Amino acid sequence: MKLILAVLVMFLVVGTQAQWYRFPVEAVQGGRDMWNAYRDMREANWKDSDKYFHARGNHDAAERGPGGRWAARVISDAVETVPNSGGSGTSDSAADQEANRWGRNGGDPDRYRPRGLPSKY
Numbered sequence: 001m002k003l004i005l006a007v008l009v010m011f012l013v014v015g016t017q018a019q020w021y022r023f024p025v026e027a028v029q030g031g032r033d034m035w036n037a038y039r040d041m042r043e044a045n046w047k048d049s050d051k052y053f054h055a056r057g058n059h060d061a062a063e064r065g066p067g068g069r070w071a072a073r074v075i076s077d078a079v080e081t082v083p084n085s086g087g088s089g090t091s092d093s094a095a096d097q098e099a100n101r102w103g104r105n106g107g108d109p110d111r112y113r114p115r116g117l118p119s120k121y
Contacts, residue, residue, distance in 0.1 A: 026067025033060035033068065034075045040121050049121075051099040051112035056121075058103030069104060076100040 037057025041049060054076070061072035080093045080100075103109050 022065060023067040023070070026064040027071040028067075030061030030064045030068025030071035031075065033057055033064065034072060036060070044117065044121050046114060046117050046121075048114040049117055051095060052109055052114060052117065053121075054096050054099040055103035055107065055109035055112045058100045059107070059109050060103075062104045062106065072100070072104050076104075 034057040037053045037060065040056075041053035044053075058072040058076060061068040061075075076097065080097055099112055102111065
């Protein structure tokens with residue numbers, strides 16, 4: 001039932017877009033961008049890099065278009081609101097959400113890049 005409702009809402013929201021058929025593809029690609037940022041964050045294991053990877057994942061996903069922006073928002077909100085999913089406290093969660101919004105709205109993720117993080121990331 002939730003899936004049907006989500007699809008219905010997606011079509012209603014995106015119905016005004018001229019290229020609505022691209023939304024699902026962009027959403028999947030945006031989800032992949034979010035996953036890649038998470039994987040890189042785990043691989044880097046770099047102190048104070050959390051906000052950078054939040055911003056980068058959201059930025060990359062939002063660059064895909066409306067579907068990617070939607071996927072980034074849904075994933076970011078879910079991670080920060082579901083208990084034991086990676087969110088770590090109210091103030092840290094608020095800072096993570098700020099980094100999420102920054103990246104999703106086209107801000108440069110390097111604003112949050114920690115000093116010394118390898119250029120690979």
